[in-house]
Amino acid sequence: MSDTFRFKLDDEPGRLAALRRYGILDTDPEKDFDDIVALVKSIFSVPYAAVTLIDADRQWMKAAVGMAPMECARDDSFCMHTIRGLEPLSVESALDDPRFIDNPFVTSATHIRSYLGAPLTTPDGYNIGALCILGTEPRVFTEADKAVLVNFSKVVVSQMELRQAATRDALTGAMTxxxxxxxxxxxxxxxxxxxxxxxxxxxxxxxxxxxxxxxxxxxxxxxxxxxxxxxxxxxxxxxxxxxxxxxxxxxxxxxxxxxxxxxxxxxxxxxxxxxxxxxxxxxxxxxxxxxxxxxxxxxxxxxxxxxxxxxxxxxxxxxxxx
Amino acid sequence: MEKPSLEVVEEEVARALSVADPLPNDLKAVFERHCDNLVKLARSLEAAGMDSETIRSAVATLLKTYESDLLKVIEARL
CATH class of the missing domain: 3.30.70.270 (Reverse transcriptase/Diguanylate cyclase domain)
Incomplete structure (x- = not known):
């Protein structure tokens, strides 16, 4: 199976439909996702970690640690850049990256300087959001760091699949x-x-x-x-x-x-x-x-x-x- | 001698999978994928130099939460 077939990076309507099928936007916090971001924060020793979902014009957080879950404009989101690719996005120094130098999370008191995000890729190939860590100091991310975050992002997706299974008819796979x-x-x-x-x-x-x-x-x-x-x-x-x-x-x-x-x-x-x-x-x-x-x-x-x-x-x- | 962390993780995941047989096929497939992801996560944590206790604790936490959610899904379908 080719990557072109598996990953649908240019199909925004399909991506949004995939996101909506999970029925997770604007839902209450859930322990399983909170546990994952807490583990990620601890393992990477960063001030912030989050599970983000990229909607049509906003980024919404299913879980966050180090800050309250919130939403922001899609254009202000680091993860919006992550979902455009197949690989993790690493920003080692936001002040040296023209995409983020004027970003409100960089210029405000949040003081973000480094970011690593792994896309949340659904089994049918859509990047619906990201699992990310953010730091207040520049940081070099190793290939091992990226591999760990990618594997955590897969755990997030399999957790979302279980959540979705509750909404599926067991016999046919259609929605309940x-x-x-x-x-x-x-x-x-x-x-x-x-x-x-x-x-x-x-x-x-x-x-x-x-x-x-x-x-x-x-x-x-x-x-x-x-x-x-x-x-x-x-x-x-x-x-x-x-x-x-x-x-x-x-x-x-x-x-x-x-x-x-x-x-x-x-x-x-x-x-x-x-x-x-x-x-x-x-x-x-x-x-x-x-x-x-x-x-x-x-x-x-x-x-x-x-x-x-x-x-x-x-x-x-x-x-x-x- | 203490078992290597990966071996413990794989045993823990195998234990969880051993009780998955009565699950409906769709849930079984989702659960098996999750367990596979946990084993890959454990391997990547080990490759990143994490200590055994951190790896075991992380996987145990994730597995426990997932099993609890799985029960809720089964109950919701009854």
Whole structure:
């Protein structure tokens, strides 16, 4: 696998979507991350250490030691430079580095003079933030120092993965209903545009009755796998009922979402399933674009009505809400 | 004679992994990756000249916190 494939340094929308999928921004402090920065501070003997996350226009700290966790403008962040690369960023003397000489953390009473940051790289290749140490004196960082910080940054990411696992359906890997509803609520509270697709596996009860529940479970896993292969970065897939799934498509119009829904329908029915003795399955889908000012409940209800219409009028089809 | 720190860390991680069998596959994979990261961290700390006690203590702290979080995730799914 090439680095070009694994690391997506130029895909800012995908990077932000990856960050949001962790659902960690603006959450309360947590002991696991606090423990990591405390260890890092102690091991490197520095005054400050932090886990930072780089949002669209700000840096937000999940954990910090030596200072209160805070946020600052993205342009003022050292870690913003770290996430642009694959390797740790080392600043041995901020006063000699034109990128940081006028930085407010250098010129203010914080008096930062040295920095070492390792990117927090997600398993799908996005740098969503950094684990960093900051010092008030110039300092030369060795290759061994960098290796230690990189390995700590991997521990931070695996801790974040565990945190995220709590929000995933164990059978299919889709978001849990609760997490999916949180994503919808975020969109609604930010008054962002987008579309919702609700879909249901046709004749699922009959699949379970005929082939058994293990085969039914395999069908659900396969459906989610095929959905995941079709969606854009930034889209979300959630399991919102037994055999019912939902997709959230930020910024997609009703027509774009309907095209996507049709692609999903074809993808699901394209290949026969071994678990069903090589029979194909079909899905029915309802699509609704969010209206201005519409609540999540009302939006979901319109998508559900469109799905009901798709089922009622023959299944294996897409219906767009009025 | 005292065991080398890396050996102790690897034993500790192996002990943790030995109870991972009943975990759902997705959590097992995440836990195994975390343990792998802890072993790599221990090796890099040793290469950086850290003393045995610091390495053992760091890994024990991280492992203990993680196991506690893992239990919370399992409980949340029940």
């Amino acid at each position: 209903r609760r997490n999916f509803e949180d994503q919808m609520a975020d969109m609604v509270s930010g008054d962002r545009s987008g579309s919702l697709i609700l879909l249901d596996v046709d004749h699922f009860k009959s699949i379970n009755d005929t082939f058994g529940h293990p085969a039914g479970d395999e069908v659900l896993r396969e459906v989610v796998g095929r959905l995941m292969a079709c969606i854009r970065s930034g889209d979300c897939v959630g399991r919102v009922g037994g055999e019912e799934f939902a997709l959230l498509l930020p910024e997609a119009s009703a027509n774009k979402a309907t095209v996507m829904a049709e692609r999903l329908r074809r993808a699901v029915m394209q290949d026969p399933l071994a678990a069903l003795e090589n029979q194909r399955i079909t899905i029915s889908l309802g699509v609704a674009e969010r209206r201005d000012g519409e609540t999540a409940e009302a939006w979901l209800k319109r998508a559900d009505e469109a799905l009901y219409e798709a089922k009622r009028t023959g299944r294996n089809q897409v219906v767009q809400a009025a």
